[in-house]
Amino acid sequence: MVDIAVRGVSTATADKRSGLQKMMQRKSTIAFLMTLPLILVIFVLVAYPAVYALYLAMLNKGMTKFVGLSNFDFLFGRETFWMVVWQSCLFAITAVIFKAIIGLIVAHLVHVIPSKGQRKWRGMLLVPWVIPAAMSTLAWLWLFDPSYSAFNWLLKPLGIGPIPWIGETAWARFSVILVNVWIGAPFFMIMYLAALKSVPEQLQEAAAIDGASWWQRIWYINLPIMRNIIAITALFSLILTFANFDIVRVLTRGDPLNSTHLFATWSFRLGIESGDIPLGAAVSLFMVPILAVAATFILRDVNKRGNEA
Amino acid sequence: MATVTIATGAPTRPSYGSISRSRRWALRWAYVFLVLFAIFFLTPPVYMFITSLKSSAEIAAEINPWWVFNPTLSNYVELLTQNVYLTFFRNSAIVSVCVVAITMLISVVAAFALARMKFWGSATLATGVFLTYLIPETLLFIPLFKMFAWVNEALGIQLMNNWWTMIILYPTLTVPFATWIMIGYFASIPKELDEAALIDGATWFQTLTKIFIPVAMPGIIAATIFAFTVSWAQFLYPLAFTTSTDQLVLPVGIITTLIKGDVFNWGQIMTGALLGAAPPLIIYAFLMDYYIAGLTAGATKG
Numbered sequence: 001m002v003d004i005a006v007r008g009v010s011t012a013t014a015d016k017r018s019g020l021q022k023m024m025q026r027k028s029t030i031a032f033l034m035t036l037p038l039i040l041v042i043f044v045l046v047a048y049p050a051v052y053a054l055y056l057a058m059l060n061k062g063m064t065k066f067v068g069l070s071n072f073d074f075l076f077g078r079e080t081f082w083m084v085v086w087q088s089c090l091f092a093i094t095a096v097i098f099k100a101i102i103g104l105i106v107a108h109l110v111h112v113i114p115s116k117g118q119r120k121w122r123g124m125l126l127v128p129w130v131i132p133a134a135m136s137t138l139a140w141l142w143l144f145d146p147s148y149s150a151f152n153w154l155l156k157p158l159g160i161g162p163i164p165w166i167g168e169t170a171w172a173r174f175s176v177i178l179v180n181v182w183i184g185a186p187f188f189m190i191m192y193l194a195a196l197k198s199v200p201e202q203l204q205e206a207a208a209i210d211g212a213s214w215w216q217r218i219w220y221i222n223l224p225i226m227r228n229i230i231a232i233t234a235l236f237s238l239i240l241t242f243a244n245f246d247i248v249r250v251l252t253r254g255d256p257l258n259s260t261h262l263f264a265t266w267s268f269r270l271g272i273e274s275g276d277i278p279l280g281a282a283v284s285l286f287m288v289p290i291l292a293v294a295a296t297f298i299l300r301d302v303n304k305r306g307n308e309a
Numbered sequence: 310m311a312t313v314t315i316a317t318g319a320p321t322r323p324s325y326g327s328i329s330r331s332r333r334w335a336l337r338w339a340y341v342f343l344v345l346f347a348i349f350f351l352t353p354p355v356y357m358f359i360t361s362l363k364s365s366a367e368i369a370a371e372i373n374p375w376w377v378f379n380p381t382l383s384n385y386v387e388l389l390t391q392n393v394y395l396t397f398f399r400n401s402a403i404v405s406v407c408v409v410a411i412t413m414l415i416s417v418v419a420a421f422a423l424a425r426m427k428f429w430g431s432a433t434l435a436t437g438v439f440l441t442y443l444i445p446e447t448l449l450f451i452p453l454f455k456m457f458a459w460v461n462e463a464l465g466i467q468l469m470n471n472w473w474t475m476i477i478l479y480p481t482l483t484v485p486f487a488t489w490i491m492i493g494y495f496a497s498i499p500k501e502l503d504e505a506a507l508i509d510g511a512t513w514f515q516t517l518t519k520i521f522i523p524v525a526m527p528g529i530i531a532a533t534i535f536a537f538t539v540s541w542a543q544f545l546y547p548l549a550f551t552t553s554t555d556q557l558v559l560p561v562g563i564i565t566t567l568i569k570g571d572v573f574n575w576g577q578i579m580t581g582a583l584l585g586a587a588p589p590l591i592i593y594a595f596l597m598d599y600y601i602a603g604l605t606a607g608a609t610k611g
Contacts, residue, residue: 031426132542243445264447
């Protein structure tokens with residue numbers, strides 16, 4: 001449209017065709033120059049490192065010679081590696097499921113109250129997402145403190161505890177998931193609330209008059225309409241959760257006995273702290289398959305909706 | 310709306326009374342559960358605040374940890390007179406402000422080109438921008454670590470252990486999403502608007518500054534908030550690339566310097582964390598609608 005308009009103007013003035021062509025060239029040149037900083041950032045600091053990681057993972061520890069896949073071979077033979085795989089999947093899948101459920105419940109709760117109070121509640125409930133994760137995890141670390149845990153103080157009169165929140169494998173795994181759910185659920189709530197607002201009011205009313213229960217209205221009207229947003233938010237969060245670093249790093253540092261390590265924290269331990277960069281790179285690369293799958297689904301949806309618009 | 314119509318219909322048609330009553334009960338239960346969830350979501354920040362008002366003696370005492378018996382501001386005074394904490398704060402502030410400026414400059418200009426000036430590969434690039442956004446920093450810090458060593462050898466520029474390195478790194482986290490938000494906002498501007506400007510003889514630059522930026526201001530504010538909160542909260546890159554106390558940014562500074570070995574000075578740690586969380590919280594409190602718009606744009610725009 002823009003091109004046509006411009007061309008129309010130029011032919012109307014009716015002097016130079018070559019001037020028009022020059023301008024067309026200039027337009028795409030300008031556009032390219034305008035996106036050049038973006039392209040540089042993407043290629044130098046994201047695309048190149050991502051590919052470089054693949055190369056690094058195939059060097060020996062001193063990074064002096066190419067060793068092919070032997071780093072991966074070494075990892076497959078280590079028990080800790082399989083524990084990290086298991087913990088990463090357990091952490092990401094459990095956390096995303098709970099975030100989605102809590103987000104959906106809270107979004108519906110906020111949606112049913114009168115709209116003038118919604119803003120206040122929504123504002124309050126999003127606070128965990130706004131606080132930097134490293135800072136809020138410190139608060140959890142203090143709440144989970146072995147000797148001064150404020151939770152254990154509350155549970156003591158009930159005859160429970162003291163619970164070793166971050167001291168025992170099972171509890172520590174529970175705790176890192178709990179903190180992740182606490183931080184991430186408000187994001188789901190906001191996304192689902194936005195989706196709920198797009199459900200036509202008339203549908204709800206019609207169903208209510210026809211005698212549909214509250215639960216039936218959610219199951220047969222809201223959820224099918226929200227299906228797309230529910231899936232995208234979950235996939236998006238799956239990527240973030242699977243690649244999570246801050247929470248585990250601050251809360252447990254992978255302890256006890258490496259049982260709470262995720263790919264990100266373990267590759268940090270190996271690559272930066274123990275100085276074995278190739279092995280760290282190899283570990284971090286195991287995040288790629290699940291990221292690729294989730295990203296493919298998200299992109300497909302984004303492109304689909306882009307074409308509809 | 311639904312509530313009102315049903316409720317006013319109730320006296321004349323008794324059969325609707327049960328709907329109205331069940332609505333009222335549903336509302337009551339909704340509030341009960343909302344309060345429970347609010348307690349769950351707000352306990353850690355509130356406990357942060359409670360602890361920040363306590364002296365070390367009170368923290369170590371065997372008394373109710375959920376109450377402050379002798380409130381004191383000594384943690385705040387101590388922290389804010391410590392040069393080291395102020396250094397973290399300054400580093401964080403400079404890094405975040407610079408990153409926001411760089412991000413907005415790159416992404417607004419690029420988004421304008423991608424949304425309006427179709428050129429070879431522009432659609433692929435737009436998809437690539439979104440894909441980049443999905444690549445987590447946890448995949449990139451190790452190769453970047455090695456690349457920095459190489460830059461030091463080849464060019465003699467020491468990127469390691471410098472707070473300003475973060476100004477180079479953070480845009481990788483903020484630019485893709487900010488560009489994505491801006492493409493969405495720019496694409497929603499009616500084409501007639503910039504066509505009219507072009508016919509009147511405006512240059513591309515004028516179209517951008519006089520029309521697109523003012524019209525897409527809400528999007529720009531949302532993207533700015535996003536860029537600021539991301540750079541303020543970033544933890545992995547500074548943890549991996551900076552070590553000296555005077556080069557640290559806030560999140561890493563609090564965790565590495567206030568936690569000395571196994572001695573935890575919890576009053577100060579909580580105060581530091583709370584003050585560190587304050588800038589994003591204050592921005593959120595005043596610009597909540599823009600914050601939420603930026604948050605939901607990722608999944609609803611496109």
